[in-house]
Amino acid sequence: xxxxxxxxxxxxxxxxxxxxxxxxxxxxxxxxxxxxxxxxxxxxxxxxxxxxxxxxxxxxxxxxxxxxxxxxxxxxxxxxxxxxxxxxxxxxxxxxxxxxxxxxxxxxxxxxxxxxxxxxxxxxxxxxxxxxxxxxxxxxxxxxxxxxxxxxxxxxxxxxxxxxxxxxxxxxxxxxxxxxxxxxxxxxxxxxxxxxxxxxxxxxxxxxxxxxxxxxxxxxxxxxxxxxxxxxxxx
Numbered sequence: 365x366x367x368x369x370x371x372x373x374x375x376x377x378x379x380x381x382x383x384x385x386x387x388x389x390x391x392x393x394x395x396x397x398x399x400x401x402x403x404x405x406x407x408x409x410x411x412x413x414x415x416x417x418x419x420x421x422x423x424x425x426x427x428x429x430x431x432x433x434x435x436x437x438x439x440x441x442x443x444x445x446x447x448x449x450x451x452x453x454x455x456x457x458x459x460x461x462x463x464x465x466x467x468x469x470x471x472x473x474x475x476x477x478x479x480x481x482x483x484x485x486x487x488x489x490x491x492x493x494x495x496x497x498x499x500x501x502x503x504x505x506x507x508x509x510x511x512x513x514x515x516x517x518x519x520x521x522x523x524x525x526x527x528x529x530x531x532x533x534x535x536x537x538x539x540x541x542x543x544x545x546x547x548x549x550x551x552x553x554x555x556x557x558x559x560x561x562x563x564x565x566x567x568x569x570x571x572x573x574x575x576x577x578x579x580x581x582x583x584x585x586x587x588x589x590x591x592x593x594x595x596x597x598x599x
Contacts, residue, residue: 418455438470440469443475457471470491471494498543505528542593
């Protein structure tokens with residue numbers, strides 16, 4: 365967060381992840397994000413213990429919100445049960461919004477369950493809900509969702525913008541096809557490999573352990589598929 369600040373990046377356009385396994389760490393990170401001027405905090409539930417109760421997760425988020433002591437920082441809940449083993453249930457989100465209407469701004473859903481995402485969005489129109497797939501952008505046009513937050517938007521952001529803001533169905537089809545091209549491969553190394561190809565910067569492929577670089581053969585196929593989809597209609 366401090367390096368982003370030093371670099372002069374527009375923090376008022378950035379949401380930063382501050383969720384942590386330990387509540388004290390999440391409190392410190394979220395408070396620091398607020399002090400630096402980030403636009404919002406993306407908060408994972410506490411993920412060390414599994415099968416924790418809604419009551420426990422409510423207490424965790426409450427500690428974070430109350431630690432802000434009247435300072436303004438929108439909180440976006442990050443639902444990623446495959447990673448955390450903990451779900452922000454619909455009932456819990458409703459309770460958190462009721463208790464902290466001036467802080468709970470929305471939810472990013474990485475479960476892939478659009479039925480769940482729609483149920484969260486239906487709680488209150490104030491909630492900005494972001495599924496993790498470009499496929500939701502058609503519904504986002506009508507206001508069901510606020511948009512999407514997707515790893516593959518790193519390589520198809522222009523298409524996503526056209527699909528969402530200009531209601532361009534051809535761009536939407538391409539954006540979804542590009543997302544599908546990443547199915548079945550390690551997502552982060554794959555995205556970084558394609559970014560390295562796009563920007564002609566080999567260092568962009570670097571990953572930190574426990575991730576490992578993409579297999580060269582898989583990388584070649586993925587890059588070729590990226591180019592095929594991108595230029596399928598001669599564009």
